[in-house]
Amino acid sequence: MEVSRSTFEDDLPIILENIHESDYVAIDTEFTGLQTNDGNNPSLFDTPAERYTKLKQTVTHFTLCQFGLSTFTRIPKFNKYEVNTYNFYLFPIACSTIDVRFCCQASCLEFLCQHHLDFNKFMYEGIPYLNKDQESELRQQLHIQxxxxxxxxxxxxxxxxxxxxxxxxxxxxxxxxxxxxxxxxxxxxxxxxxxxxxxxxxxxxxxxxxxxxxxxxxxxxxxxxxxxxxxxxxxxEERILDKLLGFSKVIGTLIETKKPIIGHNMLLDLLFIYQQFYRELPDSYTEFKKELNLILPTVFDTKFIANELRKKLKDCPFFNDTCLEDLYFSLDSHDGRYIVLHSPTMEIVNNKHYVFLRMVHIFTMKQLQLREIQPQGFVAYLHTFKQFKNCINLSRATIHCLNLNGPDPRSVRPEWLYIELKDSNILACNTQLANVFGAYGSVDVKLLDKKHAILAVATHRGSKDILKAFHKHKSFRVVKYNVLKHSPRVRLVLWSGVAMTAVVCIWTIFSSQRQ
Structure with missing residues (x-):
């Protein structure tokens, strides 16, 4: 069901009722842009905090134009899930001192055009919303003037x-x-x-x-x-403010009910939800994680889960490609539906968020003994999947996922490589080095100076191949990066320490001789 400004008030009661009665809710969003500049591109050098800072800049410059929401409610008697899917058009409304500015990125708008977004509905029929800070500002004005x-x-x-x-x-x-x-x-x-x-x-x-x-x-x-x-x-004026809250009421109900939230590669979705419907994003990555976990304590990312199941269920070929659409078609195939018994059915077709239900069912049934196999309730699914709870996929970064409910995992990426250009006539260039070493897999380059750079490689296989191929190369010296040897900053600190120690020793000797 499409929900626009003119139908929202009538549709809202049943939408909120469906959320209250559901076992879980799946979300998806569309936005007007992804990057404000090239410096915001994801990099294998990004720590979670650095990636958060990049995405925060994206979220504060762009806006959501569509919000997809599906509620899933189990019908135990039939081992079936009732699904209600809503597609909300959203648009920020100017009122008094609240006048949201946002940018548009041509490539994103082209993508939305290709996927038939109705821009007239976005502009003319978009449902308004306010976050807590904006609501507080307007309520204060309402009280004073x-x-x-x-x-x-x-x-x-x-x-x-x-x-x-x-x-x-x-x-x-x-x-x-x-x-x-x-x-x-x-x-x-x-x-x-x-x-x-x-x-x-x-x-x-x-x-x-x-x-x-x-x-x-x-x-x-x-x-x-x-x-x-x-x-x-x-x-x-109170009624006006109530109408301005609009879609924020839907998010408020999700926060109030603490329903499990399902998404795919959903970090950016979560940041948009926080910024546009809850509060301004904090500067601190740690504070963001803590606050997000308070309002949405149960979150599952099907991109991260698929990556993990590919390693855990090697006898299941359904997780080789973790793109949502490919996962859907693989798990909806005959083999995907009947690899284990008692797969729950769904009354709606073509809902890609049913991927979560299919994955959790396969994984749960694989953990059971033969005598225990029977239809499973959603609580049992949550228990089986608790190891994946609040783990959000992080593509192209120092770690593979971030943990919303505790310390982030340690990196399993390959060690960085240190590159030195031997040819005195050639200067280090990001594009040139990326082209040379990109032949061995996905890489990112960070220049140290005109002759030296650090290389981050996505896979261990790619790192080994580069070390082997450039072992005795005439133009490049490539070794594993050592922070003590290769970091200009660390070497400066070490040499400063050595110099200071030498000065202190000379002064001590000189002082003792004078005495």
Whole structure:
């Protein structure tokens, strides 16, 4: 189901109910950009903290345009899962001092075009949202000066309405109504509410509402009736703020219910969720992990899980390619569905997030004795998969994953290699070195100076091949990197220490001779 601004309020109750009743929720996002500059590209030299800093810059410059959410609810009697899938169009709304700026990256927009994103729905029908910081800012304004919330209205339209109503109300009887014809300007999100709020502030002897046709209905009321209506309905500014929260209510329910969240290669998804619906991303990577784990304590990344199952279940050929689409087709094949007994069924087809259910079922059944094999509940799946909980895939970095609930794992990447250019006429160049050594696998280069560089290699096989191929090369000297020998900074510190020690020794000897 597609959910847009015009349908969101009607669809929200059932969406929240589905989340509450579900066993787990799967998410997927689309955004307007990936990198702000070339310096933000992923690198094999990146530590988790360095990668977080790069991704934080991405998240603060771009915005989500779509959010996919699927709820999975087990029906034990039939060993079946009921699936409800929603595709939300999102767009940040400007209000008062909140005016979100975001960039677009041409390559990402081209990708979205190829996958048929409706940009009209994104711009005109995107559901608004606020994070906690933005909500707090608007609530403070609402408390101090409510008119700030309605300061960005169509003033020409407002003047016209005010003139019509002022003239009408002078001769109108109590409880008499006036219907103000709608306009295209009022079709914009919550514009009619803003106009109503200002009209109510300007004229104390009226009450306003909006009918099903989007027209403003003005009713002349006494002071007593006006006070009763205000007491029962509240102020329109509160309703405006409630509408502005929009999709944040969905994320708030996920946080409140603590449902397991499933995603694929989902680190960027999690950062976007934190930044746009919760709070501003902290500068500290450690603080981000701690806070994210508090609000979303159970997260599973199917990219990381597939990589691990490829090593653990060598008799299963379904995890050779960890791309989500390939995983889906492999696990949905005849062999994938019947490699173990009692695979749960699903009432919806073509939902790639069913990959998680298929993987956890295969892995769980492989752990059971023959006499124990029977349909499994979701709690049993969670117990079996607890070793993969909160481990988020980290592509092309010093480690393969980050742990949201504790210390990150140690690196299993190959040691760095140290490159020295022997030819005095050739200067070190990133592109040149990457082309030379990239023939042996995925590599990244970090220049130390004009003649020296460090090489990070993705695989141990690639590292061994490079050391063997360049053992006695005429142009390059390649050895394993040693920080004491090859780091200019460390060598400077060591030589500074040696020099300082020598000075102290000479001074001591000189002082003793003088005595």
């Amino acid at each position: 409510p008119s700030l919330i309605t300061n960005d209205v169509d003033n020409k339209l407002l003047r016209m309405y005010s003139s019509i109503i002022s003239e009408w109300v002078q001769n109108a009887n109590e409880n008499e109504e006036l219907i103000v014809q709608g306009s295209e300007a009022l079709q914009a999100f919550y514009s009619s509410l803003k106009i109503e709020a200002i009209l109510r502030r300007q004229m104390r002897d009226i009450w306003t509402s909006t009918n099903d046709l989007g027209q403003i209905v003005v009713k002349k009321v006494s002071n007593i009736v006006r006070k009763e209506l205000e007491k029962s309905e509240g102020f329109l």
